[in-house]
Amino acid sequence: MIRQRERNCFRRIKVCALIFTSKQRNARHASNPFLLAVKTKTAPSKKFTNIRNCWLPLQIIYRKGCEIQRLFATFAPTHPFTTSCIPMKDHFKIGVLKETKTPPDRRVALPPTQVKELMERYPNIQVVVQPSDYRCYRNDEYEALGIPLVEDVSDCDLLLGVKEVKIEALIPNKTYLFFSHVAKKQHHNQQLIKAIANKGITLLDHEYLTDKNNVRLVAFGRWAGIVGAYNCLRAKGIRTDYFSLKPAHHCHDKNELFEQLKPIRLRPIKLLITGGGRVANGALETFRALNIKEVSPEDFLTKTYDEAVLTRLDPWHYVKRKDGKEFEWKHFSDSPAEYESTFLPYTKVTNLFVACHFWDFRSPHFFTAEDMRSPDFKISVIADVSCDVGGPIPSTLRATTIAEPFFGYNPITEKEEVAFTSKKNITIMSVDNLPGELPRDASEDFGKALIEKVLPCYVTDDCDEVLQRATILENGKLTERYKYLTDYLAGNE
Numbered sequence: 001m002i003r004q005r006e007r008n009c010f011r012r013i014k015v016c017a018l019i020f021t022s023k024q025r026n027a028r029h030a031s032n033p034f035l036l037a038v039k040t041k042t043a044p045s046k047k048f049t050n051i052r053n054c055w056l057p058l059q060i061i062y063r064k065g066c067e068i069q070r071l072f073a074t075f076a077p078t079h080p081f082t083t084s085c086i087p088m089k090d091h092f093k094i095g096v097l098k099e100t101k102t103p104p105d106r107r108v109a110l111p112p113t114q115v116k117e118l119m120e121r122y123p124n125i126q127v128v129v130q131p132s133d134y135r136c137y138r139n140d141e142y143e144a145l146g147i148p149l150v151e152d153v154s155d156c157d158l159l160l161g162v163k164e165v166k167i168e169a170l171i172p173n174k175t176y177l178f179f180s181h182v183a184k185k186q187h188h189n190q191q192l193i194k195a196i197a198n199k200g201i202t203l204l205d206h207e208y209l210t211d212k213n214n215v216r217l218v219a220f221g222r223w224a225g226i227v228g229a230y231n232c233l234r235a236k237g238i239r240t241d242y243f244s245l246k247p248a249h250h251c252h253d254k255n256e257l258f259e260q261l262k263p264i265r266l267r268p269i270k271l272l273i274t275g276g277g278r279v280a281n282g283a284l285e286t287f288r289a290l291n292i293k294e295v296s297p298e299d300f301l302t303k304t305y306d307e308a309v310l311t312r313l314d315p316w317h318y319v320k321r322k323d324g325k326e327f328e329w330k331h332f333s334d335s336p337a338e339y340e341s342t343f344l345p346y347t348k349v350t351n352l353f354v355a356c357h358f359w360d361f362r363s364p365h366f367f368t369a370e371d372m373r374s375p376d377f378k379i380s381v382i383a384d385v386s387c388d389v390g391g392p393i394p395s396t397l398r399a400t401t402i403a404e405p406f407f408g409y410n411p412i413t414e415k416e417e418v419a420f421t422s423k424k425n426i427t428i429m430s431v432d433n434l435p436g437e438l439p440r441d442a443s444e445d446f447g448k449a450l451i452e453k454v455l456p457c458y459v460t461d462d463c464d465e466v467l468q469r470a471t472i473l474e475n476g477k478l479t480e481r482y483k484y485l486t487d488y489l490a491g492n493e
Contacts, residue, residue, distance in 0.1 A: 092125050092458055095153030097161035097178075098132035103401055105163045106136040106439040107220070107446070109177075114447040116145045121451070122459055128153060136439035158458065162446075163433060164192055172199040173475070180205045181432075183472060184361045185488040187390065188399075193473075193489055200476040208470040209454055214333075216278075217466065218449040223435035223442040225282020225356050228385035229273075230257060231405055231434070232354050233264070233286070235381045235427045238406075238420055242267070248437040249402050257438065258289045266290065266308035270300060270349055273312040274366075275356035279385055280312060283354050301345055315357070318343040319364060336363035343367055348376045354383045359392050369394040372411040372426065380426060382409075387432040399432035 096115070099105040110118065115127045131139045131149045139149055153159055154171050161178035170176075180203060182193040196203050209217045227248045234245040243264050251257040271292065273283050292310045295303070300311035316327040319339040332339060341364040355366075371377060372395065384396045395409040397416050408417040408425035417425055435442035457466045472482045478489065487493045 090124055092122075092158070093156045094125065094127045094455075095150075095156035095159045096127060096129040097153070097159055097165065098130040098135065099161060099163055100166040100169045101163040102166075103403065104132075104134045105433050105436045106134055107162045107433075107436050107443045108132075108135050108137060108439075109160045109162055109443070109450060110447045111137055111440075111443050112141045112145050112147060114444075114451055115142065115147050118451050118455060122456070124459060125455070128156065136443060164189060167192060167195040170195060170199055170201060173201065175202040175204070177204040177206065177470075179207060180472065182488075183208065183482065183485065184359075184388070185485065185493060190488065190491065193485070194491070196473055197476045197478075197489060201473065202471065202475055203473045204467060204470040205472055206470075208472070209466055210469055211466070212464055217453040218446060219278050220435035220442050220446055221278030222282040222285075222445065223438055224385050225279040225284070225354075226254065226257070226286050227282075227434040227437045228279075228356070228383045228429070228431075229283035229286035229354050230261075231429045231431070232271075232352050232381055232383035233261070233290075235383070235406055235429055236266075236269075236352060237264075239380065239423075239427060247402075247405075251438070253441050254438055258286075261286070261289045264290060266292065268306055269308050269351040270305075271308065271310045271352045271354070272300070272346060272350045273310070273354045273356055274318065275358065275386075276312070276314050277356070277358065279356035283356050283385070284310075284312065301349060313343075313346070318346070318366065333360075336360045340364050341366055344371060347371065347374075347379055350379050352381045352383070353379045354385060355393060356385045357392075359386055359388050361388075361391070363392065365392040365394070367394070369411070369414050372409075377411070381429070382426060383429040385434060387430045389430075395426060395428050396430045397428075398430065400428075400430045402431055402433065402437055405429050405431045 094110075096108065096110050099107070110127065115129065119125055119127055128148045128150045129142050130151060130153060133139075142149060154174070157175065159165075159171070159174055159176045161176070163179055164181060165176065165178060176196075180189065180192065180196075182189045183205060193203075206218055207216070211217060230245070230248050234247070237243040237245055245260050245264075248257055251260065271287060273280050273287075287310050290308075292308050293305070295305075295309045295311050297311050297313055297317045300309065315329075315332055318341060319327070319332070319336075320342050321327060321331075322338055322340055343366045347367055382393060382395060384393050387396060387399055389396055389398060394414070395411075397407075397409070400407060406419035407428055408419050408421060409415075409428050410417050410422070410425050412424075419427060431437075435446075454466060457464070462468060468479075469481065471479050472485070473479065478485055
């Protein structure tokens with residue numbers, strides 16, 4: 001039951017219970033701050049008693065320009081729910097960054113049409129774009145839509161990128177949102193997080209933008225999986241000379257990429273995917289384009305087939321609790337160090353391995369370098385889409401590039417060699433920006449998710465704490481959620 005004070009507060013507001021059609025959601029309705037769309041589970045004639053049902057329609061009205069904040073400031077100034085979830089900022093400026101990582105990434109967080117959509121939906125948001133000669137969208141595609149191109153973005157409230165920003169390009173005391181790759185204590189980015197802290201920067205990471213159930217809101221994962229699986233097949237073709245695939249980044253889009261797969265007929269081999277999220281499902285899209293037979297993990301381990309087969313593993317297939325108790329997802333998420341790997345039997349029957357899992361640095365490794373020297377280790381190609389260098393797959397010695405995606409891993413010396421020079425070596429694909437091979441497709445998907453699920457939080461005071469959960473450093477200081485990075489930031493790990 002709603003408290004009496006809250007009911008009385010809303011009775012002072014004239015509430016019209018309306019079912020808005022697309023014609024009704026026009027500028028005339030939206031500009032009237034006293035016309036509220038209220039979603040109720042009861043007939044319109046009954047009294048409205050659940051204020052939380054009104055939030056989504058209120059968002060819809062705000063997107064059309066309604067000044068809800070002024071309305072509630074007048075009629076419900078003390079209401080705890082409404083005042084924490086209403087637009088708070090009069091003006092917010094976003095700078096879309098050019099990518100500075102070497103080699104540069106061709107993706108962009110907001111394509112031109114989506115920048116225009118964002119500013120039309122939220123008139124108090126302004127977006128400027130740094131010009132780039134390498135981006136998958138030309139500068140004139142932004143200019144054609146009236147979007148300003150500027151080099152100096154130091155006056156922006158939010159600086160929005162995709163991959164890590166070069167240390168020398170970081171602007172002190174600003175707020176950045178990009179994939180920083182520091183929250184898992186990645187050694188190769190230790191100097192980056194130190195620089196961010198020293199410059200008093202507030203850092204948010206796309207990877208940790210989640211809802212209250214810890215589900216990620218934005219990701220390029222699907223595209224990483226699609227391209228990663230394609231590269232795995234390409235490596236197989238080069239190793240065996242059975243078929244040839246052109247590089248994914250030479251394809252215009254996903255449709256052309258899948259066209260390349262149509263003539264391929266795989267011999268009887270076994271393909272394995274780890275993970276169950278966007279990345280793994282993207283890999284499945286690619287393999288399903290070949291109509292590969294999918295089998296259960298149990299049958300994959302124990303049966304022989306006269307055709308290519310595929311299986312996908314969830315964590316409970318490749319880890320178990322050290323105390324012998326049954327696998328529990330929440331327990332595994334909270335305490336991955338209390339688990340050990342059971343993946344080794346799969347290495348004895350798998351030919352192609354596409355790693356699409358999310359890996360916590362406290363989790364067990366899948367197998368060891370010593371395991372890879374065993375005569376019954378059958379994996380010949382590892383496409384490490386997750387690309388956790390120094391992580392669960394010991395052969396992932398470094399991140400590779402789109403231009404040079406493969407290297408050979410010598411299991412005897414545990415060293416890298418030139419790709420495809422020895423059949424005894426295992427081919428490794430560890431590109432860490434795979435969606436960059438289909439940049440326009442990937443950017444469109446990503447930008448849509450940002451507009452729908454993240455950027456509104458900046459004008460509605462982050463009422464679901466989406467931004468708070470993704471903030472690694474605030475003004476150069478680790479936030480409470482990321483205090484575990486203290487020794488890493490100090491250089492002690």
